[in-house]
Amino acid sequence: MTQDMKVFENLESVVRSYVRSFPTIFTKAKGYKMWDENGKEYIDFFAGAGALNYGHNDQKMKEKLVEYIMSDGITHSLDMASTAKAEFLNKFNDVILKPRNLDYKIMFPGPTGTNTVESALKLARKVTGRTDVISFTNGFHGMTIGSLSVTGNSMKRKGAGIPLQNTVTMPYDNYVDNHDTLEYVERFLEDSGSGVAIPAAMIVETVQGEGGINAARFEWLRKLESICKRWGILLIIDDVQAGVGRTGTFFSFERAGIKPDIICMSKSLSGYGLPFAVTLIRPDLDIWTPGEHNGTFRGNNHAFITAAASLDYWKDDTFEKEVQAKSEMIYQFLTKMVETYPELKGEVRGRGFMVGIASEVDGLSNKISAKAFELGLIMETAGPKDEVFKLFPPLTISEEGLKKGFEIIEESIKSLVKEPVTN
C-alpha cells in the first residue's frame, strides 16, 4: 500500500524535522542506497546521522539477526544475563578493547546517545563529589535535561523550559581567531577567584557533528587531557557520532593518543541501526550502586546480535585502511569544490568520513542540500546557522557510490552558484 505524506501532517507532532528536508516516504534500503515509495533511488550521504556507518541492512548482520529471531532467542532482557549479551561483551573485549590495551568496564545505560551521556555525567559527579561539568561551544550531547545542559544549541536549550544548570561552557578549539582557547580554560581553572569551580568532568567530541563539523586538533585534545589530569577532572569523550570508524579509527581519539576516563558510544554501535548504547568506564571509577541507573531497554538483544556481527569489520586493519583511503578521496573532492567554486566562500572541515563544507553565503548550504535531494542524494546540513553541508556516507560505500554522490553534489553547487545567490 502506498502511503500519502499527509498522514504525517495529520497524525504526527509538528516537532518532526528531517522529513521536512527529505519529503518522501522511504520504503527500502540496502548498503548506501535508499528507495522511496515511488521507486526513486537515493544515494545516502546522511547514514542516519552517523547511525548507519556500515550502510543499510548489511547482509551478514541481517542473516545473523533473522536466524536469531527465528530461533526465538531472547529479545528483551533488561539487565539480566543472556547468551547474546555475553557474546557481545566477549567480542567487544576481544576485538576492540584488548588490542588497544584498554580495560574499560562496559555499562548498558539505555539504548540511545542521550542515555549514555546522562550516565557518564552522573557517574562523574558521583565519583568526584563535584557538581559542575565543563562542556564546549557547539557541543551536542542529547535532548534529555542532563545532556541538554551540556549542549550548546540555543534553540534546543530553550526547549528545556527551565534554566540549565551545573555546567560551564568553554571555547572549543579554534573558537576565537588567534586565541589558544585552552589558555583561557587553564586561566579559569588555576585562578581561585575566577568563579569557575574545578568541575567533575569535561565532556567533548573530538569532531563536532551537529555543531558544524569542527574537528579539534589532536594537539588540542592532548593538551585538554593533560589539563584534566592536572586538576583531577574526568575526561569524557562523547564518541556517539564520531566513533565506530566515522573518523577513520574505531574510537575517534585513537590517533590523538589520549585515553579518556569515560567514553560514550551509540549510533553505529549496533551496526544495523538498532537502538543501542554503551558507556565505557575506567575500572576504578565503576562505583555505581547496583540499579542506581537503570532503564527498560538496556537489554536490546537484537542489537547485541548485530553489534557482535559488526565487530568483524575490525578484526584486522583492512577495513580501517579502506576507510582512510576513501576519506582521502572525499577530502580531495571537497578541496576541489572549494577551489573550483569560489562563490561558495567555502571551507573544508572535519576528519575522515565526517566532513563538509562551511559556506559563508547565508542559506547556500541548505539550498545545495535541497538541490542534491532532488537529484537523488541525501545530505544534511549542520552548524548553528546550518552553514555546513555535511558528507556522511556509510563507511562501506564503494568508490563508485562515492563518485556518483560527488557528481550530484557538484551539479547541485554548479546550479546554485551559476545564477546569482540571493536570500
Add this chain to the structure above:
Amino acid sequence: MTQDMKVFENLESVVRSYVRSFPTIFTKAKGYKMWDENGKEYIDFFAGAGALNYGHNDQKMKEKLVEYIMSDGITHSLDMASTAKAEFLNKFNDVILKPRNLDYKIMFPGPTGTNTVESALKLARKVTGRTDVISFTNGFHGMTIGSLSVTGNSMKRKGAGIPLQNTVTMPYDNYVDNHDTLEYVERFLEDSGSGVAIPAAMIVETVQGEGGINAARFEWLRKLESICKRWGILLIIDDVQAGVGRTGTFFSFERAGIKPDIICMSKSLSGYGLPFAVTLIRPDLDIWTPGEHNGTFRGNNHAFITAAASLDYWKDDTFEKEVQAKSEMIYQFLTKMVETYPELKGEVRGRGFMVGIASEVDGLSNKISAKAFELGLIMETAGPKDEVFKLFPPLTISEEGLKKGFEIIEESIKSLVKEPVTN
C-alpha cells in the same frame, strides 16, 4: 557455545542489577516461558518489567518482523517518513485513538520511557511558561535528569550527583492514613503564600509500578484532573508501565473517565520488547519548533512493524475481556494467599495484571521472590523497601500458565513462613 556468568562480572559495570536476582544466562523465550543455557524452564511473571505484555516472541509479530527484515525494509529512519511508520501511525489512530474519541498528536521522542517523559515535561513547560512540575510520592519516571527530578526514590535521586530542581512532590493517594491527600494539594495551590507555585504540569502514574504497586482510586484521579483544570495545570499520565493493557484497558486511565493532556507510552508499545516510545499530545498543545526535541532512534522501524501488528489485539474487545477475566483469577489467588498465610502480614495491591502483595515482614518479599526463582518462576519485588512481590505475567498467559505460577508462589511462601522468619 555456553557462556559463563563470569563474563558479566569481569566485563560489565557493577551497575547491573536484575542479573543479581536472577543469576542465570537466558537463551530462549516464547510466550510466558523462558529457558536458560542449562535448558531450565522458567515461568515469566516479570514480563520485562511490563515491556512484554504480549509475552516473548509473539508468533504473528515475529513473522511480520522477519518478513520486513528479509525485504530490506528501512531499519533506521530518524524522523524521516517511511512506509512502516505511516502504517503504524494510521493503525494506532484507527485502532486506539479514534474508537476512544481521542485526537492526540503522536510524537516519537526517542525509543525509551525516559525519552517520552522528558519530552512531556519540556512541552508542558514550554506551553505554560512555568517551570515547576508536581510529581507524586513514590512515582517513577526515569533516570535522565529531567525524569529523575520527578522520580521519588532517594537512592536513584542521589545518583544524579546534583540537586534535582523545578519539581515539587505531593502525596499520592492513600499516602497518609485517613488524610485526603488532594485536600492537601489543593490547599497549597489555592494559598498564594504556600511557597508552591502553580506548576506547568502534574505527572502521575495511575498505578505505581516501581513505587510499590500503589493504585490510585479512580475517584482520586478524577479529582486530580479537576484540580488541574481549575488551575490550568497540564495533566501528564505516565502510562509507560501501566499502559498497553497492563491494568485491563489499553490506556490505564480509561475506566477513570479522565482525559490527560499528555500521555507517555513505551515498554510494551512495540509489542515485541523492542525499544519504542510515543508521547501523545493534545493537539492544541503541539507547539514544538521542528527539531526542538530530537534523537537518533526515533525511527526504529522494526518497532513500527511489531507495534502495528500488536494492535490487532485491540481491534475488538475480546482481548480486553480475557485480560479482565484473568485479572480476577490473580486477584483471588492473592487474596487467598494473604488470608491463608497471616504470617505474611500481607496486603493485596494493584489493579489488573499489575498487582502484588506488600508484606510488612522485613525482607520477606525478597526471600519469596528468590525462592520462586529457584523453583522456576521469575518475579520481581518493588517498593521503597522492596516490600512488595509483584505479579507481572504477560497478558497473553494461559490459565494453565497462571496456575503453574500460582503454585510456585504458594510453595515459596509456604517454605518461608513455616520456618520462623528472621532477618
Add this chain to the structure above:
Amino acid sequence: MTQDMKVFENLESVVRSYVRSFPTIFTKAKGYKMWDENGKEYIDFFAGAGALNYGHNDQKMKEKLVEYIMSDGITHSLDMASTAKAEFLNKFNDVILKPRNLDYKIMFPGPTGTNTVESALKLARKVTGRTDVISFTNGFHGMTIGSLSVTGNSMKRKGAGIPLQNTVTMPYDNYVDNHDTLEYVERFLEDSGSGVAIPAAMIVETVQGEGGINAARFEWLRKLESICKRWGILLIIDDVQAGVGRTGTFFSFERAGIKPDIICMSKSLSGYGLPFAVTLIRPDLDIWTPGEHNGTFRGNNHAFITAAASLDYWKDDTFEKEVQAKSEMIYQFLTKMVETYPELKGEVRGRGFMVGIASEVDGLSNKISAKAFELGLIMETAGPKDEVFKLFPPLTISEEGLKKGFEIIEESIKSLVKEPVTN
C-alpha cells in the same frame, strides 16, 4: 522645611510600599507616638514591623548613643574588635544567654534579617553537607535569593526572576483542617521513595508575622524539634520578628521548651531601630572558615551601644511580666471585637504582642487599617490576602496608650460594619 509628598513620587522607585498605606511625612517620634510634618499625632501600633519593640527613641538608649557619638567612639569597624562590640557581647551573654543556660556562639552576619537568615542557611548546608532546606507555608524570611527561597509569598517569589531552588515547603501548624501537618512531614521523611530528601535544616517562625499572624502551638514546635533530632536535621528558628520580647519572652520559643540549633535575630535587637542582626550558633556547629561569610556593616557600633543598653529591660523579669499582663489586655480587646462585631467574621490570632484579627470579609481588614490611619493610628495588615489587621504596639506602651489605640480600632470597625460592606 516642610516637604511635599511629590518628592517620593518623582524620585523614589515605585517599589515603595508602606508609604502608600500611610501617606504622610513623619518627622518626629517618641515612645508609642509619631508626629507628621503637619503636627498630627499618631499612635503607633506598627512599631516598625517589629523593629521598635521598645518604642521610638528610648530615652536611656538615646543618651548612651549621643554620649558615644560625642566621644568619637568607633562608628564602623567591620569585624574588627571594638570596645562597644565587646560590651555588647559580654552583656548579651550575661543577661540573655547564661540565665537561660544557653551557650550559642554569636555571629554578626550583616545588619539585616535577611543577612542572618542567609548565614544560617549557608552554615546548615555546610555542616550537614546536604542541600535542601525545609521551610513552611506562609513563612517569611527575607528578600535576598537564599532567604526568598524559603519564603512562601508567591508575589515576592516571582520577584526573584529565577526558579527558587533547594527548598521544600511543608505545611505549618493548622494548615489543613483536621490534618496533623507533622504527620505529613514525618511521612515524607521516613519514606525513602517520597522524593523529599533529608534536609540540612528546617527553618520556622514560632509565630508567622508577614504570613498572617499564625501561631504554632508549643506542642507542634516540640514535635518539630523531635523530628529534627530524629533525622539529624538542624532546627533554625527565625526569631527576627517574633523575638526580643514580641511574644512575651526574649526568645519566642522559650515557653515551648525547645532549643534550636541556630537562631536568627534582628529587627528590635538594636533596641533603637538601627540596622543590626546576629546569628546564634550551637557551639559545635560553628565551623565557618574565617571570612567565609562577610559584609561591610557587621560592625555597626551605634547599634552595639543601643543594643547593650536595651538589655537592661531583661535584667530581671519585671519587663517580661508587664508585657505579659498587657498582652492579656490586648487579647481581651480582640476577643471582644470579634464577639461584638460578628460582621467582621473575625478570628483572633497570634501570641503576646504579635496578634491580630483575621477577617473573612474580603478587603475589610485593609479598610479598617485605612480608617484607623485617618483617626490617628498606624496599623498594618498581613496574610496572603491582607486578611489580617495586625496589632504590633511597642512592648513599652502604657495602658493608656493601648486604650487609646483600642478606641480608634473599635471606631474604625464600627464605621465599616455599620454600613454594608461591599467591595
Add this chain to the structure above:
Amino acid sequence: MTQDMKVFENLESVVRSYVRSFPTIFTKAKGYKMWDENGKEYIDFFAGAGALNYGHNDQKMKEKLVEYIMSDGITHSLDMASTAKAEFLNKFNDVILKPRNLDYKIMFPGPTGTNTVESALKLARKVTGRTDVISFTNGFHGMTIGSLSVTGNSMKRKGAGIPLQNTVTMPYDNYVDNHDTLEYVERFLEDSGSGVAIPAAMIVETVQGEGGINAARFEWLRKLESICKRWGILLIIDDVQAGVGRTGTFFSFERAGIKPDIICMSKSLSGYGLPFAVTLIRPDLDIWTPGEHNGTFRGNNHAFITAAASLDYWKDDTFEKEVQAKSEMIYQFLTKMVETYPELKGEVRGRGFMVGIASEVDGLSNKISAKAFELGLIMETAGPKDEVFKLFPPLTISEEGLKKGFEIIEESIKSLVKEPVTN
C-alpha cells in the same frame, strides 16, 4: 572599662576575620586616625574597606546627626515617608544626579551592599524575562545567594553549600595575557551554538576591590557598554566599593563616559559609616510591583541625615580636584616603591584612592601588612592569593597623613626585603 580580646574568642563565631589581622580593640576614631584601648594611635589606610571615604566621625555630619537624635527625629521608618528621607532624596538629586544629567529612580533596597546587588539582579531579570546574568572573574558582589552567584572567589562560593546558578563568568579586562577578553564575550553572544544565552544583565565593577585591585580600562568599559546595547543586555555597575569618590569622581564610571542601566551603591554613601544603600534605576526599568522587594531597615534615617550632609563635599569640584591631586601622590609613591625595591616583584594597580601593589612573592603582601600594623598603620590585602597590599586611605586625609602612612609602608617593605624573603 578595658576589654580583653578573649571575649571575641569565647563568644563570637569563628567566622570573624579582620580582627585576626588587626588584633587589638579599637575604641575611638577621628578623620584618618584610630586609637585602641591602650591608647596606641593608628593611621587608617583601610577606611572600612571603602565605607569611610570621608574618614571617621566627620565633624559636620556628627553635628547634624546628634542634633537630629536630640530632636527625637524619626530613627526607623521602613519605607514610609520622613523628613530626613525627603531631604536626602532632594539633595542627592540636586547635587549628584542633575549636574551629571542623570535621571535615575532611587530605590532603598535594604542598607547593605548585598541588598542593592540582589535588588539589581532581580529587577534585571524581571525587566528582561531572562534568567542568566554575566559576571566577571574576580568580581565581588556580596554574600547572600544572589550576590554570591556573581562573585568569583571560590572559598566564598563554596560557603553557599549549594550550586550557584543562573550566572556565567566572563573574563575581566586583562584576564588572559594578550587576549582581548571582550572578543570572547562577543563570540559567545553572537554564536547561537555557544551554550551561553543572552543574559538579563552584566554586572561589573570598574575597579575590582576584593578581587585584587584590577582596574578595567575605560576603553574596555565603553566596549562592554556597546556590547550590552547591541544585545539588549542591562549594564549594572556595582559601585559599592569604587563609588563615592574612591576612584576620583563620585561615580567610578564618569570618566569612562558610560551610562549604566542600574547602579549599586552602599559603603561610603552614608558618609559616616552607617549601614545604607541605594539602587539607581533607569526610569523606564522601574517596573517593580510595590513591596516586591522589601526589608526592615530601608528607612535608616540616621543614615539619611549623614548622607545628605556628606553631599556637601560634592557641591562643587574642589573636593574632586583635591582627591585627584592626592591620588597622584599615592601613585608616585607606589611607583617609587616598585622601582626602589625590585625584590617586591611588584606591580602598581588600581585607580585614584583604590590602589595597591601586587607582589609576585608568595605571602609577602601579608607580611608587609602585618608589619605595617605593628608600626601603626592599618592596611588590608586583597586578591585571590592576598597578593596585593591595598591602599585605601580616607579621601579626606591630609598630605601629612598620607606621608606618615607612606613612611610606615616603606619601613615595612624595607624590613622585609632586606632580610631574605622565605615562606
